Amino acid sequence: MAYFKFDPTLDDDRDTRQTLLVPLILQLVERGDADDAKPNVRLPLPSHARLRRVCERLIAEPASIDTLERWAEQIGASARTVARLFRQETGMSFGQWREQLRLAEAMSRLAIGRPVAQVAQDLGYADSRTFSVMFRRAFGTTPQQFAGK
Template sequence: MIQPKLQTFGALPAAQKVIAQSIDYADDTHEIAHIHHRSQLVYATTGIVRVVTPGGLWMLTPGHALLIGSQVEHELYMVGKVSMRTLYIDPDALPAGGAECRMLTVDALLRASLLGMFDSALDGEATAGSGAVPTRETLLVPLILRLLQLACARAPDKRLPLPVNARLRRICERLIAQPASNDTLEAWADEVGASARTVARLFRQETGMTFGQWREQLRLAEAMSKLAVGHTPGQIAQDLGYADVRTFSAMFRRAFGCTPQQFRQHLSETD
């Protein structure tokens, strides 16, 4: 079994409560499984990030960030060109307990504070007799930590659960890679060497959903990410294995209370 890579930052930044890093990724970039000693806040100003841990999948649509706990193994998949602004946070500076990952709504104040961590103009310049000038870290880190504390307190569980059972995990990973697959539960069960009845029981037991419900939730997550990077409903319907765009639109509206076009319009208004 390949051990996940441990990413560290050396001794110099060790005393900092928050380390800020800006990274740009090309479409379809994959960050292999790794862990950090610190918690990580993943936020994309453009593009979509899919985060996969041993216990779940999160799709970071615009206006959301993911707080990944310390020592939590995770992989990152980029959808579209991604401009990531990420913070590595001393776990002792965050609320104790809670889920391994938390999807947070990024409101205007939190967004401005996060982006301010990358604005060197906020460091200012010392003038004669003025004494020490606050840096962006001393100005913003206490505010960011307080805003994250508030956001964590109201963060719902937005993950798509992933099973631990090795045979179910194989099915889910194949579907994540090929969400358009319409293979039946019986076909998948035969492929992994189990009975359909066993697979159906384990899906309910480990994810709280039927196989069909899980696949639909995966497709909804994929649909949101594709809409966010400019794909048309017709393209998405074809990519996700729907018979036609009308069937896809009806499913989307049933789940979210709006059409794919309305959802995309809302995204453009919040950019």
């Protein structure tokens, strides 16, 4: 199973702090964290080329609300095939994988001090309350507590 390696040189408009922190956070996400008190996200990437393209596009635009059916259409496969391959290659459904991506991205953005409302908006949530509920469900802590505010 392969994992996404973030190349900070591809996105020059991000500030230096984020450029340095994002790869570190993604590396921690890959490995998981032995300390159960800290939030933990697993984000495996499929080795299947077409699925990999879907994942890379979602990583570039985590707020995307395109459905599995839409992604399947874009890569020339049936939604059933994509769903089956996603589970085989990542150990989770497409929806679960997308949520893990958003959680990883949320942790990254919160860690560099972005406001919760901005993170929620950037990740495609209707409002910060919806985002906070998802974050708390996943980690047992609020985004504000995670950010140390």
